[in-house]
Amino acid sequence: MRSYEVIFILDPALGDDGVDAGIAAASGVVTKEGGEVAESQKWGKKRLAYEIKKRREGHYVFLRLRAPVKALTELERHLNIAESVLKFLTVLVPAPRRKPVKAKASASTPKESGTHGLTVGAQGEALGSRRTGAEAQEA
Amino acid sequence: MLKKRRTYRRQKVCKFCLDKVLLVDFKDVKRLRNFVSDRGKIIPRRISGNCARHQRQLTVAIKRARSIALLSFAAELT
Numbered sequence: 046m047r048s049y050e051v052i053f054i055l056d057p058a059l060g061d062d063g064v065d066a067g068i069a070a071a072s073g074v075v076t077k078e079g080g081e082v083a084e085s086q087k088w089g090k091k092r093l094a095y096e097i098k099k100r101r102e103g104h105y106v107f108l109r110l111r112a113p114v115k116a117l118t119e120l121e122r123h124l125n126i127a128e129s130v131l132k133f134l135t136v137l138v139p140a141p142r143r144k145p146v147k148a149k150a151s152a153s154t155p156k157e158s159g160t161h162g163l164t165v166g167a168q169g170e171a172l173g174s175r176r177t178g179a180e181a182q183e184a
Numbered sequence: 185m186l187k188k189r190r191t192y193r194r195q196k197v198c199k200f201c202l203d204k205v206l207l208v209d210f211k212d213v214k215r216l217r218n219f220v221s222d223r224g225k226i227i228p229r230r231i232s233g234n235c236a237r238h239q240r241q242l243t244v245a246i247k248r249a250r251s252i253a254l255l256s257f258a259a260e261l262t
Contacts, residue, residue: 095253
């Protein structure tokens, strides 16, 4: 299972029902393949930065998924086929990086070559701990 | 001469580091707009003052935002 973010743009001509149907279809594909939709947001009708299929607007839909790779390929296939989808983007959310502790240990012990190396190590450590803090908040 | 030039320069700080951004988000269009010229080009690190890590994340984020029409690839022809 991996985390993904999916955004797709639906035809602006669709009403609210059409948008909901589009979301339901997409999440149906995901759940069928063993994934789950953690979050779905409707961003509403937004102006596109450039023309897509002769449309200047589109309904933006954002999904956050926990899904196996197979579910994602299936979802992409579905979004490619669905005519109401103007464009979509799937992004793999990087897995939380672990091991800031290890980095800290290796940085602090062998470096005696000068203060410069030490300061770099300290910065890396600070960054690492900040990152884990934010993840804890998210979770 | 050198000294004089130094007085003109101002320290540039990475805006993402200031805000403690862990990962530059492609959905955050408002923020990304600040790092794109009005022609739609990505502003180089040399000018924006971003740190290497955040600039790397930023370019990816901007490219993603472009691909779903949140940002434009280029200014529109008129």
